[in-house]
Amino acid sequence: MTDVDKLNSPLLAPCFLPGASDEPSRFQGIPGVEVTPGGNRFAVWYGGGDGEGPENYLMVARCTPQLPGEWPVVLRVDHPGREIRCFDAGLWLDPAGNLRLFWSQSRCRETGKDVSDGVNGVWQSVCAAPDAPVLSWSRPERICDGIMLNKPTVAANGDWLLPVSVWGDGTGGGRLPESLRAYSGANLFVSEDGGRSFHRRGLVRVEEGRIFDEHLFVERRDGSLLMLIRTLYGIAEAVSADGGRSWTPPRRSRLRGPGSRFALRRLKSGALLLVNHRCDGPFSPVREKLEACLSDDDGASWTPGMMIDPRTGVSYPDFAQQSDGTILCVYDRDRYGAGEILLAEFTEADLRAGSLPHPPRVIHSLSGRPETAAHQTMNKQEMELVP
Template identity: 40%
Template sequence: MSDDQRQIHRRGLLQATGAVTAAGLLTVPAAAQVAGAEIAGAQPAGSIRPPLRIAAEPLSQALLNAIRITPRVNHDPFPAYADTYLPFAMAQSNEVTRSGRVWTAWIGGEDGPVAYLLASYSDDHGQSWRQPVFVIDPAAYGLPMGTRVGCFWCDPLGRLWLFFKQSCSHFDGSCSNWYIRCDQPDAETPVWSEPTYVSFGASITKPIVRQNGEWLLPVSLWERWHIGKPFQYCYHELDAVRGANVFLSDDEGVHWRYCGGHIFNDSCFNEHSVIELTDCRLWMLSRCHKEIAQSFSENGGRAWGPQSTAFPHANAKCVARRLQSGQILLIKHGKDFVNRTGRWDLTAFLSSDDGETWKGGLLLDERRGGTGVSYPDIAQAPDGTIYVHYDRGRTTHAEILFARFRDEDVLAGKLVSSDAVLKNIVKDKNGMRGASA
């Protein structure tokens, strides 16, 4: 199938089956019931959460429906999670609100079927952190699934969104992508909306706001070879969109609809960043096994051009985002764009020419061992301060960290601004740094 044929097929599938539905399998049941789920060790809400495992279960319609059961958010997670969340940590996202409050989200439990998402915030630029203020943990409510992906984003109205996915097994072939939103994220007691369904797949990188006012949300639907039992023969109707997609909103997030996407050869989880270039083209960077691949769109993300290599890279997430200065910030593994490294040497670069060339090179964390340093996310405060969130040694050190710096630090290749810091711990196996209730 040619690239042009694939694009027509992908657009036709989504247009024929609804804005965010495909073949009727992406609708949320009007009265979804928890059925067919057997969770070993599951406890009632409010109890101390034990380690959980999901009992093997044959394929059934109830199991397929489970991923579209509306999630429950635990806004009072302590003491239930007092110690259980500490041994494992996988970075997901951070964001900075208008007042400078720094929010962070990570995955606890495991990188697997009973993973759960935790969130915290800091009101002193990351010196101290609240104990987790909410948890999204489907297995704790008796559901046969976990939450392994989350992404914070502050929209132009100052509202804070958290996109997150639910999936049965490691990956069930479809997933469900949801959001909760806090309209006053700087409040003493932030109040979040009920979860709203967005799409299939998962969003691990922030939306962008285009020059024409459209919002574009990256949505990844993983490759078929990731699908676990008993779902390995399910969801073939989604194969045409099994790649790096974008969803569009032209009403400030009230509705999201499929826009387009690209299926990259040799892709691994996608984890794609989308950037609007100065000529209004869109640039997509996506994770592959040995490189970061790229594709361009000239029609707002509806169709994407041929794949090419952006640069060699570890089989790991990198992230790119346009800053307030107009420059593009790239966080990648490796100190150059020639040699492929592993999950170490997490480095920041800047481009002032839409990614044609890169300047600076601020080494954020060089450390190796275990799972290394990985899964960066970018946030920028209203005053221009940049926060990069990542993890280190997910099972060995279980650290969530951040670096804080400015454009000039990246260009200098060293810390030159007065408030710049590196390798700051958010949480480790001992708990939250400078934790407060």
């Protein structure tokens, strides 16, 4: 059996389990969010154990129109192997209306040390009817080496553009095999057939201040692709005029940040929405002051920010937009303490007015979890794995 065969072996597929874990956890965060045409809201994050390590698993929560404000965990993705962690997950509603759950897996022997094996791997499972009372998920499938945290982008020609990072040698403690060294960087993987197959198209490697990449793409109105990349100094950018096959050398962006994840997508109106940290003075690595800004000219300029959460310890935003225009933004706070997953709701009009209409609310935390025994029973009935 080749190394590729081993990585794609069914033995490395995780278990899909109903509901939340009963095991004590002292760490959780790194959320994603998506919403369906029927108004079902989904959030995903990972946790388990004392921090990033072999005990990590994913949690997927659903909020239905029938029980607004309730976010029971309906799915847990865990690996039975003692040294394999599930982490860095994302949710995405594809053009056909399927809800895709993406996540990363890696061998990891010890919490907080060597949390990557150097190869990692992007996995997916598909829910073809996310508005159904009972959720059916396809069997987990490994897409490629690397890690993907942010949502794919659909280009004007229908291509799916996936932001997959192959971490640098030693990042997370892992060592890159020789076969992956040429691909270390912020990669673009593409599907030209609606998600049936994926292949690498191009990459950008940041030399100054590179860390986890956590990059994303937007297609601009002139057809070019803009890539933004997380760095130690904030955000780098690169541009492609040929669909991502080649890129300009990465340079420092005018956008700033504390060296953390940010979120960027095009809204239904055509404006770009950026959720990032406000940096008012000299560079600081402190994760605080999460805000949202709009651009009407493909990122050449930005509106004054609307503050979402001014506190320290807030990070890793992701957002989705409902059919009525409401924007759902999730983020985490105090991963090793309260372990809060928060949700802010606002509209584009709120953004332009510069005022968040309602305070964000906690949808899950390590203390005072919202699930009840009734919810746990419901969760077992709501999860089904299909071939």
